[in-house]
Amino acid sequence: xxxxxxxxxxxxxxxxxxxxxxxxxxxxxxxxxxxxxxxxxxxxxxxxxxxxxxxxxxxxxxxxxxxxxxxxxxxxxxxxxxxxxxxxxxxxxxxxxxxxxxxxxxxxxxxxxxxxxxxxxxxxxxxxxxxxxxxxxxxxxx
Amino acid sequence: xxxxxxxxxxxxxxxxxxxxxxxxxxxxxxxxxxxxxxxxxxxxxxxxxxxxxxxxxxxxxxxxxxxxxxxxxxxxxxxxxxxxxxxxxxxxxxxxxxxxxxxxxxxxxxxxxxxxxxxxxxxxxxxxxxxxxxxxxxxxxxxxxxxxxx
Numbered sequence: 001x002x003x004x005x006x007x008x009x010x011x012x013x014x015x016x017x018x019x020x021x022x023x024x025x026x027x028x029x030x031x032x033x034x035x036x037x038x039x040x041x042x043x044x045x046x047x048x049x050x051x052x053x054x055x056x057x058x059x060x061x062x063x064x065x066x067x068x069x070x071x072x073x074x075x076x077x078x079x080x081x082x083x084x085x086x087x088x089x090x091x092x093x094x095x096x097x098x099x100x101x102x103x104x105x106x107x108x109x110x111x112x113x114x115x116x117x118x119x120x121x122x123x124x125x126x127x128x129x130x131x132x133x134x135x136x137x138x139x140x141x142x
Numbered sequence: 143x144x145x146x147x148x149x150x151x152x153x154x155x156x157x158x159x160x161x162x163x164x165x166x167x168x169x170x171x172x173x174x175x176x177x178x179x180x181x182x183x184x185x186x187x188x189x190x191x192x193x194x195x196x197x198x199x200x201x202x203x204x205x206x207x208x209x210x211x212x213x214x215x216x217x218x219x220x221x222x223x224x225x226x227x228x229x230x231x232x233x234x235x236x237x238x239x240x241x242x243x244x245x246x247x248x249x250x251x252x253x254x255x256x257x258x259x260x261x262x263x264x265x266x267x268x269x270x271x272x273x274x275x276x277x278x279x280x281x282x283x284x285x286x287x288x289x290x291x292x
Binding site for chain 1: 190191194198201207231238241256270
């Protein structure tokens with residue numbers, strides 16, 4: 001994989017897929033690319049666990065959130081408004097795919113997962129099963 | 143006496159091995175046949191940006207999710223584009239955090255564009271967490287088809 005930032009490829013290689021039809025060969029090449037790992041904040045309160053992931057360039061149409069009992073997968077494709085015939089002058093992002101998976105634990109109620117996407121920020125909330133919700137335990141002083 | 147200072151960093155310690163691996167990684171990822179730009183930044187600087195060009199225009203894409211467009215300051219002086227702003231992550235006071243990887247605070251990125259951009263014709267839009275700044279290039283700089291008369 002080339003790491004030179006000034007290579008002569010398209011800005012965010014493969015991003016033109018939104019505009020042009022791509023051949024099957026290009027597609028397999030793209031799938032071989034290492035996806036970006038989105039930066040996340042993960043936090044938990046008494047009722048739920050939340051994951052906030054940075055996925056700028058991803059819209060609702062190109063976002064994929066999958067959950068089963070054991071894992072959470074978030075992935076998405078960057079779709080940019082690229083003029084035809086554009087060549088890259090500089091590219092921090094060398095790929096257009098985000099992907100990250102997390103292992104979940106059994107106390108999470110994955111059937112009631114909720115996800116929202118706003119301005120490239122994905123928020124996934126997974127409630128905890130009632131019996132696992134944190135209860136404050138009052139300590140009586142004798 | 144100095145020798146004894148360095149002898150500890152022999153070739154057999156695990157620490158040394160890791161450090162050598164780090165150096166190799168650094169070289170692998172930063173070595174480039176071209177010299178680094180004077181305003182280039184280290185990998186992972188927020189926000190990452192890509193720049194693309196056509197004969198008519200230059201487009202700069204800044205990848206910054208959940209920005210308040212009002213916090214942004216975009217300026218173009220000749221061909222030097224500066225974008226600054228702040229991105230505050232609203233910390234959830236009642237929650238326990240396991241990971242905090244998202245950038246929180248002020249940022250600024252400066253990049254030099256091709257010399258022929260027209261600072262009078264700039265447009266910016268923010269969509270899906272990407273700030274796209276489009277600068278038109280001057281007519282005179284565009285390639286022209288020259289017909290050869292026989």
